Amino acid sequence: MENIVLVTHSSEATGGGEDDFLRLVKYLSKRYNLYLIIPNGPRAQLLSEYAVDYLITRFNIFPLSKSSVKSYIKYILVSFLRSYDILKFLIKKKKIVISYINSSVCFSDVLILRFFRIPVIICIKENIQPVWIRKLIFKWINYFSCAIIVISKFLKNVYFEDTGNNNAYIVYPLIExxxxxxxxxxxxxxxxxxxxxxxxxxxxxxxxxxxxxxxxxxxxxxxxxxxxxxxxxxxxxxxxxxxxxxxxxxxxxxxxxxxxxxxxxxxxxxxxxxxxxxxxxxxxxxxxxxxxxxxxxxxxxxxxxxxxxxxxxxxxxxxxxxxxxxxxxxxxxxxxxxxxxxxxxxxxxxxILSKFNLDLSLKKYDEVIKLYKK
The missing domain is CATH 3.40.50.2000 (Glycogen Phosphorylase B;)
Structure with missing residues (x-):
């Protein structure tokens, strides 16, 4: 099986993004060799059971709403440390055909993945504020990623307004x-x-x-x-x-x-x-x-x-x-x-049952991965 990297922003016990990631990991583990990059948390052990190899790394989420300068500086500093962890983890891995980042708040991880020439798919789940920071982040994501997945029409419109890119794939969250x-x-x-x-x-x-x-x-x-x-x-x-x-x-x-x-x-x-x-x-x-x-x-x-x-x-x-x-x-x-x-x-x-279908959403993720893997 081919090797892919999956990165998530959180391993908390609850949360829509966390639930999505666990379901996606279960599904893709039957089709690919998974290398997981996951922060420490209640679900970290469960997620690791589906991986060929995994890295428990530092928890680092970009502040979603207006925050202090101190919060942004802390995010940047932790990003450097996290990138070093990922560098050591990936440096001896065999050919990786693609990577998937589960949240736009992990946008700093894109750079280290691109350093290894790994194509990056990013899923945007958040409407980051303030707007000027969101625009900078979305433009960064648009430049370095090969494909964008969004979880609603609303976020697709926001992404288009900020970047001019109207090619994001809509995949609604996964409901079991x-x-x-x-x-x-x-x-x-x-x-x-x-x-x-x-x-x-x-x-x-x-x-x-x-x-x-x-x-x-x-x-x-x-x-x-x-x-x-x-x-x-x-x-x-x-x-x-x-x-x-x-x-x-x-x-x-x-x-x-x-x-x-x-x-x-x-x-x-x-x-x-x-x-x-x-x-x-x-x-x-x-x-x-x-x-x-x-x-x-x-x-x-x-x-x-x-x-x-x-x-x-x-x-x-x-x-x-x-x-x-x-x-x-x-x-x-x-x-x-x-x-x-x-x-x-x-x-x-x-x-809700007609729109939020687990099988259709998982197949959509797999289709996007197959389309952009190298």
Whole structure:
């Protein structure tokens, strides 16, 4: 079998990009010899089992939203160290026909791969901010890569506007319908919440651009504050922001669950009455897809791929991004209109199954690899 290199940005236990990478690794391991470059994390050991050889390297993600100069300098310094690790790892490897980078936040790895004359395919999953930095990164990627994969029409349009390249391949994120159905069947007798309160769930790392404060602010403006429990799933990446969330919660009942394993996260989705997305910036949210699959109403900010999935008042509700008052209005609307709640719940699952097909997405990845390998 031919040799290929796969690089990922994260080995965390949860996350849409992380889930995609694991499924892709499983699929490609039956067709190629895999050399994996992966940061340390909960999934690193599992990923390594599918590789002929692997490198556990430094965790280094480019800041997605406006950050300090210190953050950017740290990224550059760690990039040099990471490139040295990759150099030592690849220098004695036999002919490698192509490489795939799972996220545009690993754009610095492109240079070392091109040093070995390895063609590079990059998957863009993020809408990096601020815009001027995103444009620089996308132009860098456009120059050094042989092909671009994006996970939504939205990101394809952004990439085209920034680079003038309209040839990016759209491959929607990978949804393991069979696995989800198995988990769903096992959960039919599960009901964790016993106190009679409505559970509103938010999933995402705890940081400014995920904007969890909007949900706390919004629930205080509704007529449901005494009837609701807010749950937040995700590791804390900004302790300053986490402290801020605790300072504004006041009389709200809130539970921070931290980072959970996939099945535990799905249990919480199943247990929730509604899933709320508060992100200010998002390329794609796997949470939206998982929630729709389990027939959970979704209230979401209008970011990223949302307009491609959610039809307002049909399979979810969309509020004005960053507007806690509008979010409060949508929460009141959903829980004070039983017919709307039922309509949205019943139409959620069927709205995603035709677009997010695991087999079609995996075959698309393989087609792009075969097209550009040397």
């Amino acid at each position: 319908e069979e696995l989800y159905r198995k988990i769903y069947d096992n959960l039919k007798t599960f009901r964790k919440t016993k106190d009679g309160k409505l559970v509103l769930l938010n999933i995402g790392v705890i940081c400014n651009y995920k904007a969890q404060h909007l949900l706390i602010e919004a629930i205080k403006m509704t007529n449901l504050v005494d009837k609701v429990k807010l749950k937040f799933i995700g590791r804390v990446t900004s302790h300053k922001y986490f402290d801020y969330l605790n300072s504004i919660k006041h009389n709200c009942e809130i539970e921070f669950l931290g980072e959970l394993k996939k099945e535990d996260t799905i249990k919480e989705i199943y247990d929730a009455n509604c899933v709320i997305i508060t992100s200010l910036n998002e390329g794609f949210s796997i949470t939206v897809i998982e929630s729709l699959f389990f027939n959970k109403p979704v209230i979401t900010s209008n970011v990223g791929i949302v307009p491609e999935i959610i039809k307002h008042k049909e399979n979810g509700l969309i509020y004005k991004t960053g507007d806690s008052g509008d979010l409060a209005d949508k929460i009141n609307l959903l829980f004070n209109d039983n017919s709307l709640f039922k309509k949205i719940s019943e139409s959620s699952n069927k709205s």
